[in-house]
Amino acid sequence: MIIKLNTTSATPIYVQLRNQIVIGIGRGDLKIGQGLPTVRQMAEDIGINMMTVTKAYTILKNEGFIEIDRRHGAKVKPTALLTGDFTEKIESELALLITESSLKGIEKEHFLKLCDEMFDRLNISSIAGGNI
Structure with a gap:
């Protein structure tokens, strides 16, 4: 999946990253159980600060889109029920x-x-x- 961020947008980078990952999951570009790059790797790949990636991953985890395990990293989580x-x-x-x-x-x-x-x-x- 290719992440495209707009550094001139009024939308914060971490929100753009979160949105791109959610759309990737929704479209099926990212499959359930598929691992995401490490925070360090994602930051390097798209040229942003590691804290920005951490913030996006934390939001995705809190919203139920991914799960994070210290040994296995971040993975796409099965779709949660509507709340x-x-x-x-x-x-x-x-x-x-x-x-x-x-x-x-x-x-x-x-x-x-x-x-x-x-x-x-x-x-x-x-x-x-x-x-x-």
Whole structure:
């Protein structure tokens, strides 16, 4: 999996790294049980500070996307079940995204079409038996 970070973006590097890994898992580029590079190796490969990688890995672990074992490193974790906390997060993020889209003139039908196209483009429905 190739990690692409935008150093000029307002989005912090650790968030970009976290997002890239989540998308990689969702698309199937990273398989359940597959090991991720060590913190040191990831930092060297993409040219960032090790603490930045550590922060991204910690967030991924806390969110249930990876598991970290001192002997075996970080590995992609089996998909966790939907929780109330995650549902609240989705609702909150969607509320903001829908509001911003509406304020920029995007109609509901266009917004939903964009969501449908993006979902298909990312090929998410084949992951976890379509239970995402």
